[in-house]
Amino acid sequence: MSLTIFEQLTALLDKNHASYRVMKHPTAGRSEEVAKIRGTQLGQGAKGLVCHIKGNGVKQHVLAILPADKQADLSKLAHQIGGTRASLASPKEVDDLTQCVFGAIPPFSFHPALKLVADPLLFERFDELAFNAGTLERSIILNTQDYKRIAQPELISFIRDEETQQ
Incomplete structure (x- = not known):
């Protein structure tokens, strides 16, 4: 099932001439662990959260991407998209x-x-982002600007303020 996502990803990156490499590794449960295995900085990790945004007539699923060394402010995310509240999606x-x-x-x-x-x-x-590539046993390390150019995410500030991250 997830291998299909991996294949879609690599096909998309190849088609768009992205600079990237694939790394196979043991399963790691936390961002800190997988960064050590990859040999990357924690902040290079691109963490994805699937969220529900609701309120003000908005009902939207969002894949919110942020650096792995930061935490999301779901309330800020909801308001930026026009809703009043956000929650993590169910498994x-x-x-x-x-x-x-x-x-x-x-x-x-x-x-x-x-x-x-x-x-x-x-x-x-x-200059590079690292992320699990549809499976917990494979990562892609991708040029940051290639990611931005190919994925074209909407840019929204939703990182929790430093003083509230502790």
């Missing part, structure tokens, strides 16, 4: 919308009902 919804398990979601949306957004900080600190 079933995540599977239906991404064909991936939690932790393996790449920063690309292949489902028409899943809006792709990214926090601008993702593009400001590192």
Whole structure:
């Protein structure tokens, strides 16, 4: 199931002449663990959260991408999209919308009902982004500007303020 997402990803990246590499590795449950295995900085990780945005007539599923060393402010995300509240999607919804398990979601949306957004900080600190590629055993390390050009996420600031991250 998830291998299909991996194949879609690599086909998309190849078609768009992206600079990337694939890394096979043991399953790692947390962003810190997988960054060590990959040999990348934690902030290079592109973490994806599947969320529901509701309120003000808005009912939208969103794939929100942010650096792995930061936390999302779901309230800020909801307001930026025009809703009043946001929550994380259920495991079933995540599977239906991404064909991936939690932790393996790449920063690309292949489902028409899943809006792709990214926090601008993702593009400001590192030349390469790293992410699980539809499976917990494979990562892609991709040129940051190639990601931005190919995925074309809507840029929305939704990182939780530093003082509230502790």
